[in-house]
Amino acid sequence: MSMENIDMYYFSGTGNTRLVAEKMMEVFRDIGVKTTLQKIEDSETGDVDLSHTIGIGFPVAILSTYSFVWDFINGLPEAHGTEIFMVDTLGGYSGGIVGPLRKILEKKGYKTIGACEIVMPLNIFYIQDSETCKTKVQRGLMKAEEYAHALVEGRARWGRVPVFSDVMKTVSMGGLKLAAWGPHQRYLKFRVERSLCNVCGTCADLCPVGNIKMEEHPVAGDNCQYCMRCVSFCPLGAIPCIMNYRGKTYSAMNHGEMLK
Template structure:
């Protein structure tokens, strides 16, 4: 197989799993190419390639950026596709919704897997041992999923469609994310900020203006993916009045390679 693997990751959880799946497939002799989902996407798909999607489950769906990416995929014409998604708890039927989305685009779903990973939000104290156990179990699950993909025995779960379609329309509109931002309004602490502008350069939706002395987050664009929070070298991006430990699944150098 030749796999074109499209990945969106905020704090590194999803990228870690996608790389685990991809490396296992490479061990089996398959070609795997990674593409990060962002504002500007290009679709390199040869006729015989298999498409992989990797993204976080957010609000029992995913971020508007991810939903727009899936909507912009070219017609599948029977091309095979699989999905790996990370989450902090339950997906409440999102698996089946994404299956329908790709089928409606003409793709053939061949497998999906959901992975519970460490939480990104509001960690007063990072539960190091628990997180280590979650990551270890998720990596093992990722390798097993890759083996099933390679053998052709993977399946795309339908899930239980608990959440109605109207909810997905609300998610894709960005309204729910703006509501979330009002609850957790991440801002830049100017006393801590070292003005490196890493946050502005790496925001996947261009929500951070780095043209001034300090970066400024546009709450009408921000999708609360937590990438800026996770990879700020000075831990200068946080929710005022809600101190939390910084979480990331990997260091920035590993994330950006």
């Protein structure tokens, strides 16, 4: 990779992807590459500088990633050979999303130089104990470091399992549509426990799609992406997580760090 400037765009619901992206930036900076690290939810695809190498980082969600992350990827400008790499973090299985993503980016004219999937603690359904999570994070960050070196040294690869991963992407798109469906949104809405909430607004500040409005208490609309930020980072634990076993939540950092 030519590697003079790298702009990495990432989304992270509960901190895993952010830690991975930060670790990779650390490696790049240590070898003298100029880098920027930008949140997808605060970025416009029209501002992407195609003279720089581009990085994309996201968590796997429903066998691909969140709809607004797809909007960002699909909205990337047409390129003429701009180098691009990706990293995702996941609990265990992504359905091979790197394959269809490579196809989309190559069709747009990008040179796809590397993709890597990094297992990190699962942040939904069943949250493991903190020691197990810590060990997974450490292993994940070692893999991120190794991947960043592989990118710099031109050893990184972007594999693709044909057909199967395309089928899985279709399944994922169906899952994302179902999650966005009105009755699903209304039935599985996160609701604030009013007796615990002190109306600090952290949940509204952190929601990546502005789905939480501060009224007398925070109120979630019908565009929840289920990224887990509000439930995981509420400083008072005032948003019960109805999807997780015993309501336990996971986060890789505290809410103050996440707000930065």
